[in-house]
Amino acid sequence: MSEPILELRHVSKVFTQRPDLIERAVNLVSRKHPSAGVHAVNDVSLTVQAGKVIGIVGESGCGKSTLARIVAQLIPATQGEVLYRGQNLATLDATSRRRMALEIQMVFQNPFASLNPRKRVADIIMEAPLVHGITPARERESRLAELLSMVGLDMSAAQRYPHQFSGGQRQRIGIARALAVKPRMLICDESVAALDVSIQAQILNLLMDLKEREQLTYLFISHDLGVVEHICDEVVIMYLGRVVEQASTEDIFSQSRHPYTQALLSAVPRIEDGKRDYQPVQGEIPSPLNPPAGCHFNPRCPHVMPRCRVDVPLLREVMPRHTAACHLNDLSLAR
Amino acid sequence: MSENLLEIRGLKTHFFTRAGVVPAVDGVSLDVRAGEVIGLVGESGSGKSMLGFSILGLIDEPGRIVAGDIRYKGKSLVGLPERDMQRIRGKEIAMVFQDPSMTLNPVLRIDTQMIETIQAHEKVSRKAALARAIDVLERVGISSAETRIRSYPHQFSGGMRQRVAIAVAFINRPDLIICDEPTTALDVTIQGQIIHEFQTLCREEGTALIWISHDLGAVASIADRILTMYAGHIVESGPAQAVLHAPHHPYTAGLIRSIPSQVPRGERLYQIPGNTPNMLALPSGCPFRTRCPRATEQCTTYPASMAFVAGHDFVCWHPENAQ
Numbered sequence: 335m336s337e338p339i340l341e342l343r344h345v346s347k348v349f350t351q352r353p354d355l356i357e358r359a360v361n362l363v364s365r366k367h368p369s370a371g372v373h374a375v376n377d378v379s380l381t382v383q384a385g386k387v388i389g390i391v392g393e394s395g396c397g398k399s400t401l402a403r404i405v406a407q408l409i410p411a412t413q414g415e416v417l418y419r420g421q422n423l424a425t426l427d428a429t430s431r432r433r434m435a436l437e438i439q440m441v442f443q444n445p446f447a448s449l450n451p452r453k454r455v456a457d458i459i460m461e462a463p464l465v466h467g468i469t470p471a472r473e474r475e476s477r478l479a480e481l482l483s484m485v486g487l488d489m490s491a492a493q494r495y496p497h498q499f500s501g502g503q504r505q506r507i508g509i510a511r512a513l514a515v516k517p518r519m520l521i522c523d524e525s526v527a528a529l530d531v532s533i534q535a536q537i538l539n540l541l542m543d544l545k546e547r548e549q550l551t552y553l554f555i556s557h558d559l560g561v562v563e564h565i566c567d568e569v570v571i572m573y574l575g576r577v578v579e580q581a582s583t584e585d586i587f588s589q590s591r592h593p594y595t596q597a598l599l600s601a602v603p604r605i606e607d608g609k610r611d612y613q614p615v616q617g618e619i620p621s622p623l624n625p626p627a628g629c630h631f632n633p634r635c636p637h638v639m640p641r642c643r644v645d646v647p648l649l650r651e652v653m654p655r656h657t658a659a660c661h662l663n664d665l666s667l668a669r
Numbered sequence: 670m671s672e673n674l675l676e677i678r679g680l681k682t683h684f685f686t687r688a689g690v691v692p693a694v695d696g697v698s699l700d701v702r703a704g705e706v707i708g709l710v711g712e713s714g715s716g717k718s719m720l721g722f723s724i725l726g727l728i729d730e731p732g733r734i735v736a737g738d739i740r741y742k743g744k745s746l747v748g749l750p751e752r753d754m755q756r757i758r759g760k761e762i763a764m765v766f767q768d769p770s771m772t773l774n775p776v777l778r779i780d781t782q783m784i785e786t787i788q789a790h791e792k793v794s795r796k797a798a799l800a801r802a803i804d805v806l807e808r809v810g811i812s813s814a815e816t817r818i819r820s821y822p823h824q825f826s827g828g829m830r831q832r833v834a835i836a837v838a839f840i841n842r843p844d845l846i847i848c849d850e851p852t853t854a855l856d857v858t859i860q861g862q863i864i865h866e867f868q869t870l871c872r873e874e875g876t877a878l879i880w881i882s883h884d885l886g887a888v889a890s891i892a893d894r895i896l897t898m899y900a901g902h903i904v905e906s907g908p909a910q911a912v913l914h915a916p917h918h919p920y921t922a923g924l925i926r927s928i929p930s931q932v933p934r935g936e937r938l939y940q941i942p943g944n945t946p947n948m949l950a951l952p953s954g955c956p957f958r959t960r961c962p963r964a965t966e967q968c969t970t971y972p973a974s975m976a977f978v979a980g981h982d983f984v985c986w987h988p989e990n991a992q
Contacts, residue, residue, distance in 0.1 A: 393856035394827075424678070500944055501713070530712040530945070531882055535927035535938035542937070557857055564929035564938070583934065601861035604930055605913050610890055612865035615858045618826055623886035634858075 337420065339519060339551050340382040340405065340438075345414035347375040347400050372622050374400040377414070379649075384518070387545070387552040389566030389583070391559060391598070395622045396572040398555045402521045405553060407435040418519075436466060439512035443524035445504035449496040453506055456492040464512045477514075477656050484547075486540060502533035508544065513548065516606035521553045526561060538565060563587055571595045574622055575629040577649055583657035590656040594631045629661070633644045637662055674844055674877050675701040675724070680737035682716075682723045689946030691948045693719040693732065695901035701845065706871065706980040708909065710885055710924065712945050716901040717881045721847045724879075725764055726754045741845075758789040763838035766851035769830035772837070773822040779806075779833055780818045783840060790841055804835040809866050828859035832866065839870055845877045852887055864891055885928060889913055897921040900956035902947050907981030916983070917988035919961050954983070963987040 350371035351444045353361060375397040382388050390398045405416060407423055415422050418438065423431050442448040449458055460478055463469035469477045479489050485506040496504055503570040505525065512520055522541065526534045542565060544550060556562050562569060562583070569586045571579040571594065579592040590596050597615040616635040620626055625635050641661055649659040680765065682694035693716045701707055711717045713952060720727055724739055726746060739746040741762065746754070758764075766772050775783055777955065783802035793801075799818075808813035809832045822830055831851065840848050845925075848863045848867070852860040868891060871878055882888050888895060888909075895912040897905040897920060905918040916922040926939035943960035952959050958968040967986045 455944050466974065502944065531885065531924055532712060532927045532941040533945070535929075536940045539937050539940060540934075559857070560929045564932070564934055598857055601857045603860075603864070603884070603890040605889040605925065605928065606930070608889055608910060608913070609892065611868065612861050612890070614861035614865045618828060619722060619856065619861070 337384070338381045338417075339384040339419060340380070340553075341381040341404070341415075341417040341420075342378055342401075343415045343417065345375060345378045345401070345404060345411045345416060346373065347397070347404060347409070348373055348412045348428075348501070363404075373575050373625070374622065375404065375411075375580055377416075377563075378577050379435055379570075380570060380577075380580075382551060382553065385545075385549060386567045387554055387565055389562040390553065390555045390570040390572060391557065391562055391569060392572035393557060394620055395574065395619055397570055397575040397622075399523055401572075402440065402553065403522045404441050406438050406521050407431075408440075409583055427610075432466075436462075436468075436515045437518045438521065439515060439517040439519070440521045440523060441505070441508050441512050441525045445501055445528065446496075448508055450541070451496055451506060454493055454495060458496070458507060459511045459514050463516075466515060468515050477642045478631075481510045481514055484513060484544065484591075500533075501529055502536060505529065505533075505537050506540065509537075513544070517550070518551065519551045521555070523555045524557070525554075527556065527558065534561070541565070541595050559587075559598060560604070571598070574620065576630060576659065578631065578660070579656075579658040580649070580668050581653075581658075585653070585656050589653075591652045591656065591663055593635045593637055593662070595658075597634075597636075672702060673700045674703045674705075674742065674780060675699075676738075676740040677724070678738045678740075680723060681735045682719055682732055682737060683735050684732040686731055689949045691862070692901045692951070693948065694723055696737070697898075697901070697903050698737075699804040699896060699903060699906070701877050701879065703844065704871070704875045704877055706891055706893045708888035709879060709881045709893045709898060710883060710888050710895060712924075713884060714945050714948060715898040716781035717898045718849050720898070721764065721849050721879065721881055724875055725758055726751075757788070759786060759843070760841045761843055761847045762847065764844040764852045765831075765834050765838045765846060765848040767853050769827065769834040769854075770822065771876070772834045773830060775822055778819055778821055783818070783837060783839065786837055786840055802836070802840065805840050806833070807868065809833075809836045809839070810862065811836070823876045828855055831855060831859075833862055835866060835870075839874065839876070842874060845879070846871075847866065847881070848936060849881045850883070851880070853882070853884065858990075860887065865880070867891065885913070885924060897924070900948065900951055901922060902956065902984065904957065904985065905981075905983040907978075907983075911978070911981050915990040917977070917990055918957075918985045919963050919987070919989060920957050920987050921983075963989075 340394045349373045405409045418434060423434055456478055459481055460474055460504050478492060482489060482491055487506055526537050529537060554566055566583050570577055573594050579595045615634055625660045629642045629647050632638050645658040647661045649657045652658050652663045675979040680694055680697045684691040684693055697720055708859045709717045723734055723786060734747055780799060784798040787793060787798040787801060803814045805817055806818060810904055811817060811832055852863050867897045880888060880891055895909045896903050899920050905912060905921045916925060923941040932938055941960055946956060954969040954971050972984050972986045974982050974984050
């Protein structure tokens with residue numbers, strides 16, 4: 335087994351809002367502690383082997399994008415460590431930190447919002463490698479041509495502006511920009527969610543080809559289980575900031591051990607199933623500002639027990655290389 | 670064919686832009702029977718939303734219905750004065766949009782908006798209207814509706830707002846609801862809930878549904894009949910199972926094949942060659958021919974509508990799954 339390219343150890347991120355003047359006065363008078371803030375990511379540990387595709391799945395507010403931003407070094411973690419190739423980037427000096435962080439790049443969801451509309455494609459793609467000295471200025475044109483052909487565009491695209499491209503083409507430009515600094519790891523944050531099925535297929539094929547050619551590792555964030563099943567080796571299911579289940583893709587899809595994962599799987603409309611009656615999971619996704627006590631999923635869980643409203647279930651190994659956080663697994667009643 | 674609730678014949682909605690004429694809807698014919706659920710699929714820009722807007726007379730300048738007829742219960746809706754159209758809109762035919770935060774007025778409470786919808790079409794007291802509004806909200810799965818009806822739209826989550834939008838659509842018991850990507854903006858578990866609400870309500874009320882979506886999975890789970898749209902044309906229409914399992918038009922087949930769950934894990938996905946067409950410069954004949962793996966010289970003339978089995982029509986010279 336190769337060494338892990340990325341390791342997260344008990345990573346948490348809390349967003350706190352600065353109290354305004356009145357709130358501070360009230361806190362002072364009532365001697366109340368300021369509010370605890372939003373636990374966007376709560377004690378997440380994860381090991382990513384080089385060359386793998388790890389899927390992170392969850393609904394709005396589950397913290398998957400926050401996790402991506404922590405890994406990409408865009409925001410610091412409140413607690414825990416992010417080890418990239420064995421090094422905690424937060425402890426490095428600024429120069430080497432920047433160099434290491436460049437190896438982790440992101441491809442964003444919205445190809446309309448993530449490209450600067452006032453810049454030509456050539457400048458969008460080549461700005462970072464020139465600034466960071468990865469590509470010498472005299473190789474600019476040849477590198478640009480290489481990058482464009484890698485993502486299936488030709489040189490005529492270079493002098494045009496983002497608005498002159500369709501959604502799928504823009505996503506290709508976004509991928510070329512990420513690849514320009516020669517990353518080892520790509521974080522795809524809902525990178526195909528905004529695309530039509532046929533275009534989605536093109537981009538997924540492109541991502542898979544690039545993975546082989548450039549020997550990349552992917553953190554693939556998505557809410558679309560169909561896409562995740564297709565391209566990921568391993569899947570992490572998150573709910574309200576916590577990891578609730580983690581296993582190989584086969585295991586998640588064939589023998590899930592958490593009611594939330596099971597609910598997600600049954601909620602996905604698949605064309606093979608045809609017309610059917612839905613037995614939807616009850617209830618709304620609770621606000622991360624005020625998550626329910628105990629297991630966060632308890633108000634919506636069909637198997638809820640009194641214990642679930644009090645104790646937080648810990649992530650335990652239920653089978654080799656398959657962890658889940660559910661009290662049912664203690665009773666071995668799951669599934 | 671008098672049993673049809675809605676009959677569209679040769680409808681053309683064109684947009685006269687500075688760059689040229691965009692044939693967003695170009696010769697669409699379709700029938701909707703009472704209580705039937707129609708799934709309308711296609712990629713962005715295929716004209717599926719514009720077809721929905723045309724039915725309700727919601728086409729704005731520079732767009733215009735240039736040809737064809739839309740008959741609702743035998744009465745033509747094309748060229749109907751705005752006053753008469755208003756009587757139909759929301760009462761006989763309602764619409765649910767993709768983004769519920771756009772349909773609801775952010776500065777009015779939910780009760781105000783729902784009562785207004787009822788009183789616009791019927792002479793009922795405020796109290797009776799309120800009671801009806803609460804009842805509908807409960808039926809779309811909003812608990813403690815009597816208190817929550819006094820909230821503003823921003824106090825609801827996205828899924829709850831969409832439920833309110835659905836309640837507003839159902840409130841006057843219309844015979845037809847047009848849903849334009851109603852679950853696209855929602856999370857998976859909430860999408861399941863919304864599809865479930867639609868299924869139960871339509872069954873109880875006998876409401877017909879036109880479900881516009883690019884998500885074939887969602888359409889498969891609710892539709893009786895599926896229509897595929899490409900570049901303003903309906904290229905295939907038929908019973909849902911037949912269209913999904915033995916599509917005739919190469920475009921429908923390509924769409925189905927490019928869904929990730931259709932191929933074994935890790936294998937390359939099927940790609941429809943090329944990009945979505947530029948509506949200003951469509952190829953002559955079959956608009957799909959430049960991307961079609963089966964295209965021949967013959968495709969430069971527009972194909973006639975054909976069927977192997979009555980009720981499953983397609984517009985293609987070289988259909989797949991031919992008998």
